[in-house]
Amino acid sequence: MKSTTAVDRCEGFTHGDLVLRSVDGDEFHVHSAVLSVASPVFKDMFTACSRPIRAAHYDGRDIRDASYHAWIHLSETFSPLRIASSLGFQDEVNLAISVSQNQYQLNTIDCLLEVAERTPDSIPWIKLLAIPLIRNEIISDVLLNFYEAPMRLAGSSFTRALCESCSESHHYGAHNSPPEWQARWARGVTEELKKKPANEWERYFGTEYLLEAVSRYDMPIRTPRGDCTCVEKVKFYEYEFLGWSSHVLRSLQSRLECLKKLEALS
Secondary structure (H helix, E strand, O other): OOOOOOHOOOOOOOOOOOOEEEOOEEEEEHHHHHHHHOOOOOOOOOOOOOOOOOOOOOOOHHHHHEEEEEEHHOOHHHHHHHHHHHHOHHHHHHHHHHHHHHHOOOOOOOHHHHHHHHHHHHHHHHHHHHHHHHHHHHHHHHHHHOOOOOOOOOOOHHHHHHHHHHHOOOOOOOOOOOOHHHHHHHHHHHHHHHHOHHHHHHHOOHHHHHHHHOOOOOOOOOOOOOOOHHHHHHHOHHHHHHHHHHHHHHHHHHHHHHHHHEEEEE
């Protein structure tokens, strides 16, 4: 009688990766992975679901470059700030902010450009917060600095528009404060320009706004004597005033050109 084969006994195990033959000549098709788990006899001969593990090959230069870039990343003060902020570590956030403030002068264009290059994620915040702050700082620096051009009146052709009292006080720029009308006008213009877009600035450099600013009740009185008549003289010398105020506007616009580098960040 013909002996029953492994195929006859176990249909469905005909495609194993191993064939075992018994002492009486019967062949069994088995899966070595199953056999190693099911039989204590074969468990040391086969390893279930195992494949040869290839050791990773690293070039020494790759390790050196990776270590260098990791060191650069972790030594950058904004990286600890970003990590601490994302994890909610407030003490570490405060420490990282303090270190960053000591390392960068964040109210200068060059430092902000460096920050944007090192930390591209900061660009939206630079545009949202830093640009308006620097813009306002430049506006104040130009319009409220009465001892430097273009606001300094001494030596300019517009000095003849001063009344007799102010002319005596401001001769050669010796006085410590600007004429009453200039102080009121400069303060009013500064407040308005900080709130308005640049395409609406021109009206604040005309005589109409000058009279409006001088007559405002909430402006501080700076003239030590109450007999200043500069405004009346400015009306008479309107052409000279417009020439001077236009020069102030052009100087301000020139100073603000530096912001275009920050506005162009992407």
